[in-house]
Amino acid sequence: MTDLTPTHARNMRLLGHTDQGGRPDGVQLMVHRGYGYVGHIFSKGFSVIDLRDPVNPRPVRFIPAPPNTWCLHLQTHDDLLLVIHNKDMFAQADMADEKSYYKGGVSHHADGARDWSAGMAVYDISRPEAPRQIGFMPVEGTGLHRIWYTGGRWAYASALLDGFTDYILITIDMADPTRPQMVGRFWLPGMNAAAGEVPDWPLPQGRFGLHHPIVHGDIAYCSWRDACLAIVDVSDRHAPKLKNHIVWSPPFGGGTHNALPLPGRDLLVVVDETVLDHGEDGFKPIWIFDNQVKSKPISISTMPPPSDRDYHAVGGHFGPHNIHENRPGTFVSEDLIFATWQNAGVRVYDIRDPFRPEEVGACVPPPPTRMVDPRPNRAAVLHSADVHVDAQGLIYATDFNAGLSVMEYLG
Structure with a gap:
């Protein structure tokens, strides 16, 4: 029986857990109509979990990925599930050391055989327990990393296409979900190597590539890893244009992962992801920006890091990874921010005073009972990855090895 005793808890409790049918690795998850959809990072596919009884989550289906393919990120809306297809980066021998993935180039050049699937799969989930693939958008390159889709005609994603140095922004026309079409592209100057552009940033010290956009109205807030924050005008989905590019790495660590607008308060919450052990990649906070001037957000504070123990001494990654992104149909708050801190689990922040954010839940x-991460020398510790809060306020968190946890905030 799974031990549901947290290592640490304050103002929160652990309700349920599942090893996802013996595939306890997970990255992005969506909870939709009582079912969870979990993208795996090592198990080569995605899983469907029945969450209608959150105390007893029940895995009901596993959809395998094509050979050598990642399906670690996905999105749901109404009867659609969008799943990325990307080359399985961590399966490559030269990416077994995380430093190679996060601090080096990942570009693919079309000079060899492609033995993976690259693009975006579309599933019908009108029967939520039984996804049925109805469409696919192929791309020439390594594939997609993460999608933003909240319904309607347009989806947005990061994609590594042939000829580019890293992931760029693409816009996707979803007018016909059985035939999604990539219609627009945007990249930072220097990324289009095929066109002769020359980077003006240090390589291979940093990853200047898009993690993913979050779009509100006609603005895409793009987390560009070590290139930090790019604010892009997508009013013309066929020709996105840069409004501003803000860089704080160096002196800070970079690795920007999420940029969540809080439009009712003119705030922007920005997460810098910790990607190396023992804090080797520098200071990685969760920032709060004043966003009254959409083309010029200004940093006003950072979230306090967990302080209930010395998490650097625990081993593995200590630092932010992801926040709940206030998707339509989920729990939406501009006062509470839910974040994963990898070996420090899930934290809840009250930002009613944006200059003095406060941790109010943890x-x-x-830790995992077994490791499924095949990479050598990984610490057998918690690695809380993504967090999703449903409309009822239940909190779901994935982990690289420890399965899916269901939690409740008691505040």
Whole structure:
């Protein structure tokens, strides 16, 4: 029986857990109509979990990925599930050391055989327990990393296409979900190597590539890893244009992962992802920006890091990874921010005073009982990855090895 005793908890409790049918690795998850959709990072596919009884989550289906393919990120809306197809980066021998993936180039050049699937798969989930693929958008390159889709005609994603140095922004026309079409592209100057552009940033010290956009209205807030924050005008989905590019790495660590607008308060919450052990990649906070001037957000504070123990001494990654992104149909708040801190579990922040954010809840699930991460020398510790809060306020968190945890905030 799974131990549901957290390593640490304050103002939160652990309700349920599942090893996802023996595939306890997970990255992005969506909870939709009582079912969870979990993209795996090592198990080569995605899983469907029945969450209608959150105390007893029940895996009901696993959809395998094509050979050598990642499906670690996905999106749901109405009867659609969008799933990325990307080359399985961590399966490559030269990417077994995380430093190679996060601090080096990942570009693919079309000079060899492609033995993976690259693009975006579309599933019908009108029967939520039984996704049925109805469409696919292929791309020439390594594939997609993460999608933003909240319904309607347009989806947005990061994609590594042939000829580019790293992931760029693409816009996707979803007018016909059985035939999604890439219609627009945007990249930072220097990324289009095929066109002769020359980077003006240090390589291979940093990853100047898009993690993913979050779009509000006609603005895409693009988390560009070590290139930090790019604010892009997408009013013309066929020709996105840069409004501003803000860089704080160096002196800070970079690795920007999420940029979440809080439009009712003119704020922007920005996460810099910790990607190396023992804080080797520098200071990686969760920032709060004043966003009254959309083309010129200004940093006003950072979230306090967990302080209930010395998490650097625990091993593995200590630092932010992801926040709940206030998707339509989920729990939407501009006062509470839910974040994963990898070996420090899930934290809840009250930002009613944006200049003095306060941690008001914490839950650190038990460490993994077994490791499925095939990479050498990985610490057998918690690695809370993505967090999703449903409309009822239940909190779901994935982990690289420790399965899916269901939590409740008691504040």
